[in-house]
Amino acid sequence: MKKFRAITILFACLVIAAVLVFQAGEASGSKAKAKTVTFNKDIAPIFNKNCATCHRPGEAAPFSTLTYKDVRPWAKSIREQVSKRTMPPWHADPHVGQWANDTRLSQKDIDAVVAWVDQGALEGNPKDLPPAPKFTEGWAIGQPDVVLDMGKEYTLKPGTPDEIQYFTVDTNFKEDKYVQFVEARPGNRKIVHHIIAFVQAPAKADSNVKQLTPEERRKMREAAAKDNIFYQDGFLTKVKADAPVFDDACHLPSGGNGSKRDGSGEGGGEGGGGSMLLCGYAPGKNQEIWPAGTVKKIPAGSKLIFQVHYSTFLNPAGELKDRSSVGMIFAKNTPDRELKTHGIGNHYFKIPAGAENHKATACWTAKEDIHLITFMPHLHMRGKSMEFKAFYPDGRSEVICNVPNYDFNWQLVYYAKKPIAIPKGTRIQVTTVWDNSSKNKFNPGPNKDVRWGDPTYEEMTIGWIDYTLDKQSFKTTAMK
Ligand code: HEC
Structure with a gap:
């Protein structure tokens, strides 16, 4: 990498030298154009x-x-x-x-x-003119092997500012599938603010894990909301105004994840019920391009759950129908490792009205040796920056991803060129800064204290990471 930099600098010097020579030529009245x-x-x-x-x-x-x-x-x-x-x-x-x-x-x-x-x-x-690049119409990942949609068309009521709906469909997969590329596609970009697709694996015959129906899932969320920091506001989940406040959540045993909201208490509180995050869509999000051999596994008989956040934020004229879908391309060769997704989040923060640089942290400790593949900061409209810092068991620490100019309009995923080795016991600290002042032109309400909540006018902080487990290799273990 040093060598690469040195070459780049050398190259830059040569370019500058060439430009100087060129300009000197111009100045001395040469015909060079x-x-x-x-x-x-x-x-x-x-x-x-x-x-x-x-x-x-x-x-x-x-x-x-x-x-x-x-x-x-x-x-x-x-x-x-x-x-x-x-x-x-x-x-x-x-x-x-x-x-x-x-x-x-x-x-x-x-x-x-x-x-x-x-x-x-x-x-x-x-x-x-070079030949036009080839694209598959409608898909950035190329032609999917399988496309699953929400199963029905959904119509948003006019004037609905924000709501989150869940749709569950059968994959009808008769065998385990290994997904190499996947893309969530909004049916109507004007009203779909985000999609998160989860995989709900079937309950194993020999386990007592219960398969939840959408209705049970909804009830569980409601029950969970009753005795924890969350409450349901129509189709939206929010943190109660009087819930305890911990801006620095790293000293909490949970690291900041206050959520039993979906009955899971895991996965940064999103999805839950033992489900796995498959992929997401948000405005400006780029595509999932996992390294070759790194896949997400969908067990035979799984269901796909769509969590769709609808919003009339963009003032769509008339067209309020949506039928979003997920396209997948399966691995052609025996995959090597399965990708896990985790959201490192703090549900306990409180951003005071008008605060220009309000900071909060969330932490997560790796329970085994892993390699980090991607980072995706998720904040709402007051989001200013997010930093991921690793505190290794040997006492070293380093910033591993830093997004100093977070922009809500661009939910970008950053793919490490080389997966980052994270030994067991490493703490990953996510530091967020929000601007809740009127200087932030995107701020929907600088005059109020802000807590965690689904709608874009409330706030969130989730540092999404994708990683693989070092001990796992499908080639030797789980493939068959
Ligand atoms: C990841 C997707 C993406 C890529 C890559 C991208 N753009 Fe854009 N670009 C957008 C979107 C979406 C908008 C609209 C943004 C908005 O409305 O705020 C936009 C807006 C713009 C605008 C502003 C249009 C206006 O309203 O004035 C320009 C100019 C532009 N892009 C040029 C480029 C050029 C040139 C490149 C390549 C060198 C590029 N973009 C690459 C997605 C992209």
């Missing part, structure tokens, strides 16, 4: 590689980068977004860790885009 930058030759390859996954018909971005005609009207805005590095979206501190899905443009590409716009955003020679 800035190279003409065209869309077809120079810019299309950059956009195809770095923008088109989102900027193509049917995806979330407001315009397509696939053709000159579509791009041209946006040239000025593109110059601004690219030079400020707000596009492509990426909010992790580049000095902490290395990320397999780092989408930041190289300085060379940024310079090319800026030069292209400054020269009048020319189209260029059609012969230079």
Whole structure:
């Protein structure tokens, strides 16, 4: 990595030297002219590689980068977004860790885009245009082997600000399945704020784990809410205003997870009932691209539970129907390891009205040797930053992922380039900062104290992690 940096610096020096020589040439009146930058030759390859996954018909971005005609009207805005590095979206501190899905443009590409716009955003020679990249319509992961939807269409009542609904469907899988890629797809982006899909494995014949029906699940949540810090507000779960406050939850035995809300007390309180988180969708979320051989297992006979957060936050005109779905691609070869997901959360915080830098922590200790694969900070509209720090059993500590400029509109997942070894007994501390002042332009209510709650106008802090267990290898154990 040091070597890589040194080479990068050396390269940067050479580029600077070349630029200086070039400018000197200009200054001394040579005929050297800035190279003409065209869309077809120079810019299309950059956009195809770095923008088109989102900027193509049917995806979330407001315009397509696939053709000159579509791009041209946006040239000025593109110059601004690219030079400020707000596009492509990426909010992790580049000095902490290395990320397999780092989408930041190289300085060379940024310079090319800026030069292209400054020269009048020319189209260029059609012969230079590279072939359009291939995408599967409707899916970022490629053509799914199986698509499961919610089982029915759901219609949100007009004027409903926020609600969370659960839908349970049979997978009808007759054998265990190993999922290599998975994507949750909103049926209606205008009202779906998020989807989390859980796998509910069938109860084993020899175990007394009970399979919950959706109705039992609902009752359990209600009962749990009665004697703990949560309460149900219609279809939403919130923390009671007078619940005990612990901004620093790391000294609590639970590390901050106050939840029996779904009867599980595990998994950061989301899903629960022994279910496993399969995948999620939220605005601006990128795709699950787990390392080859690292899969999620869906046991034969499992059910899929959709937790869908609906919101009329975007003021959708009229169209309030949704039927969201989950697409999966199964591993082609014998997978190696199963991916586990955990949410490191604090349910006990309280953010005072107007506080500009309110901090809270949550902790989780690894019970065995693991490798961390991904990080995904989840906060609501007052979220400012999230940091993941590991305290190793030998006394060392280090920041392993840092997102200093959290943006609610971009629920990004960060994939470690090399899985991070976490020995048993390591404590992972998640530190969150919120801005509940009026300086935060996204703040839906700076005049009130804020506690944990489902709706986006309340707050959350969950540091989602995906990891594998070192002791597990399907090749030698669980595969058959
Ligand atoms: C992960 C998905 C994603 C990627 C990758 C991405 N964009 Fe975007 N982009 C979006 C979305 C979604 C919006 C709309 C954001 C909003 O409405 O706030 C957007 C907005 C923009 C805008 C602002 C449009 C306006 O309203 O003025 C520009 C310009 C832009 N993108 C350019 C690019 C360029 C150029 C690239 C590649 C170098 C890129 N984006 C990569 C998703 C993406």
